[in-house]
Amino acid sequence: MxxxxxxxxxxxxxxxxxxxxxxxxxxxxxxxxxxxxxxxxxxxxxxxxxxxxxxxxxxxxxxxxxxxxxxxxxxxxxxxxxxxxxxxxxxxxxxxxxxxxxxxxxxxxxxxxxxxxxxxxxxxxxxxxxxxxxxxxxxxxxxxxxxxxxxxxxxxxxxxxxxxxxxxxxxxxxxxxxxxxYTSKYDKYIRKEDDVTFTDQEKSGLELFKNNCSSCHRAPLFTATDFKNNGLSIDTTLNDYGRYGITKNPVDFLKFKVPTLRNIQFTAPYMHDGRFESLREVLDHYVNAVNHNKTTDNVIKDIKLSQNNKTDLLVFLKTLSDFExxxxxxxxxxxxxxxx
Ligand code: HEC
Ligand code: HEC
CATH class of the missing domain: 1.10.760.10 (Cytochrome c-like domain)
Structure with missing residues (x-):
C-alpha cells in the first residue's frame, strides 16, 4: 500500500x-x-x-x-x-x-x-x-x-x-x-529508535538550540505559528515589511513567518529574501548583526554564542536532515x- x-x-x-x-x-x-x-x-x-x-x-x-x-x-x-x-x-x-x-x-x-x-x-x-x-x-x-x-x-x-x-x-x-x-536523525534520537545516539557535539548543539532558538523554532515542527522579527535589517530595494503588509498593524512591522528548520542543511539560501548563503552566516547574524528595532524580539537581543558554540549548533542543525x-x-x- x-x-x-x-x-x-x-x-x-x-x-x-x-x-x-x-x-x-x-x-x-x-x-x-x-x-x-x-x-x-x-x-x-x-x-x-x-x-x-x-x-x-x-x-x-x-x-x-x-x-x-x-x-x-x-x-x-x-x-x-x-x-x-x-x-x-x-x-x-x-x-x-x-x-x-x-x-x-x-x-x-x-x-x-x-x-x-x-x-x-x-x-x-x-x-x-x-x-x-x-x-x-x-x-x-x-x-x-x-x-x-x-x-x-x-x-x-x-x-x-x-x-x-x-x-x-x-x-x-x-x-x-x-x-x-519526521525521520531525521534527531527524530530517531528522540524516539530512541534504531539505536541512534548523539555525539557530545550534537548533544551540546541541542542544548544550545533549546536555550537560544527553540522559543521560535519549536520542536517537534521547529517552527512557531506566529510571526516574529528576528532582527534582519531592511533591504531598501525590496522594502518588504512582512506581516505588516497584510495587517497594517505597527506591531507586525518586519515580522515574518518563523520557518521550519527541518532539512535546513539543504534549503539555502536563507531568510525571506535569501540574503544568507550559509548557516554559518545565519548564526553570525544572530550573534553580531541583529538590528534593534521596536518589534525585534527580546530573545534575539540576548543570543551569545562562542565560535565553539556555533560549530556545535551547526552540527546539531544537520541532525534535522531527513534523507528518507x-x-x-x-x-x-x-x-x-x-x-x-
Ligand atoms: C516561481 C517560483 C514558484 C512557483 C512556480 C511556485 N512557488 Fe510556491 N512559493 C514560492 C515562493 C517565493 C514562496 C514564498 C512566497 C511568499 O512568501 O510570498 C512560496 C510559497 C509556497 C507555499 C507556502 C509554504 C509555507 O510554509 O507557507 C506553498 C504551500 C507553495 N508555495 C506551494 C506551491 C504550489 C502548490 C505551486 C504550484 C501551483 C507553487 N508553490 C509554485 C515560489 C514558487
Ligand atoms: C524570536 C524568534 C526567533 C529566534 C529566537 C530564532 N529565530 Fe531563526 N528565524 C526566525 C524568523 C522570524 C525567521 C525568518 C526571518 C525572515 O526571513 O525574515 C528565522 C529564520 C531562520 C533561518 C533561515 C530559515 C530559512 O528557511 O530561510 C535559520 C537557519 C534560523 N532562523 C536559525 C535559527 C537559530 C539557529 C536560532 C538560535 C541561535 C534562531 N534561528 C533563533 C525567528 C527566530
Missing amino acids: YISFALLVSFTTAFTVIKVKESYWDYPDYWPVPVYDFKKNPVTEEGFQLGRKLFYEPDFSRDGTISCANCHLQATGFTHVDHDLSHGIDGRIGKRNSLALMNLAWNKSFMWDGGVNHMDMQALQPITSEDEMDSSLKEVVKKLNASSKYRKLFYKVFKDSIITGQHTLKALSQFTISLNS FLYDKRYSFPREKPKP
Whole structure:
C-alpha cells in the first residue's frame, strides 16, 4: 500500500506511530494534532497521486514552462535551490525566497507574511502571480478539461465529469499536505529508535538550540505559528515589511513567518529574501548583526554564542536532515509506468 509510513519506520521502543490517523496519513503520536481540516478534503491514494501529477505539471503556467516543482525541488526540501529570490516564467525574478514545503498540515497560515490562511487557497497565488506562473485558475482548468486523461483521474477522485477549480486546488493540497518529514536523525534520537545516539557535539548543539532558538523554532515542527522579527535589517530595494503588509498593524512591522528548520542543511539560501548563503552566516547574524528595532524580539537581543558554540549548533542543525523524506520516491516526479 502507498503511504504506510509505518513501513519506513519501525517503532519498537518508547514511542509508537499511530498507524492510520487520517486515512493515508501518519505522524508520530507525540506530535500535536494537525490543523488542516481533513473532513473537507480526505486524503486518498488517488487524490494524492493526482495532486502529485499536478504539482509536476508545467501547464499550470501561461506558456507551459513552469510547474510548482520548478521552485519547490524535493532534494532541497521542496525549495528553490541556489536562488535567493525565486525565478518564474520568462526568467522573471520574484520578490521572495521560495519556502520549503513540509509538515504543512500543521500550519495556520502560509507565505512569509501569512497572507494566505488556507492551504486549499494557497496555489492561487503562484498560478496568478505574473512573476511565477502568470496564468489563472480558469485557464488552468480549461487546459486540464481538454485532457481526457486528467478528466478520468479527476473523476476517480471527485466523481465529477467536469474538472473544477475547487477540485484542482483540493487535489494539489492532498499532495502538499502529505509531505511530512519526521525521520531525521534527531527524530530517531528522540524516539530512541534504531539505536541512534548523539555525539557530545550534537548533544551540546541541542542544548544550545533549546536555550537560544527553540522559543521560535519549536520542536517537534521547529517552527512557531506566529510571526516574529528576528532582527534582519531592511533591504531598501525590496522594502518588504512582512506581516505588516497584510495587517497594517505597527506591531507586525518586519515580522515574518518563523520557518521550519527541518532539512535546513539543504534549503539555502536563507531568510525571506535569501540574503544568507550559509548557516554559518545565519548564526553570525544572530550573534553580531541583529538590528534593534521596536518589534525585534527580546530573545534575539540576548543570543551569545562562542565560535565553539556555533560549530556545535551547526552540527546539531544537520541532525534535522531527513534523507528518507528528501529521497522518498512517493514524492518524486511521477513517471508513467512503461507499457507492457
Ligand atoms: C516561481 C517560483 C514558484 C512557483 C512556480 C511556485 N512557488 Fe510556491 N512559493 C514560492 C515562493 C517565493 C514562496 C514564498 C512566497 C511568499 O512568501 O510570498 C512560496 C510559497 C509556497 C507555499 C507556502 C509554504 C509555507 O510554509 O507557507 C506553498 C504551500 C507553495 N508555495 C506551494 C506551491 C504550489 C502548490 C505551486 C504550484 C501551483 C507553487 N508553490 C509554485 C515560489 C514558487
Ligand atoms: C524570536 C524568534 C526567533 C529566534 C529566537 C530564532 N529565530 Fe531563526 N528565524 C526566525 C524568523 C522570524 C525567521 C525568518 C526571518 C525572515 O526571513 O525574515 C528565522 C529564520 C531562520 C533561518 C533561515 C530559515 C530559512 O528557511 O530561510 C535559520 C537557519 C534560523 N532562523 C536559525 C535559527 C537559530 C539557529 C536560532 C538560535 C541561535 C534562531 N534561528 C533563533 C525567528 C527566530
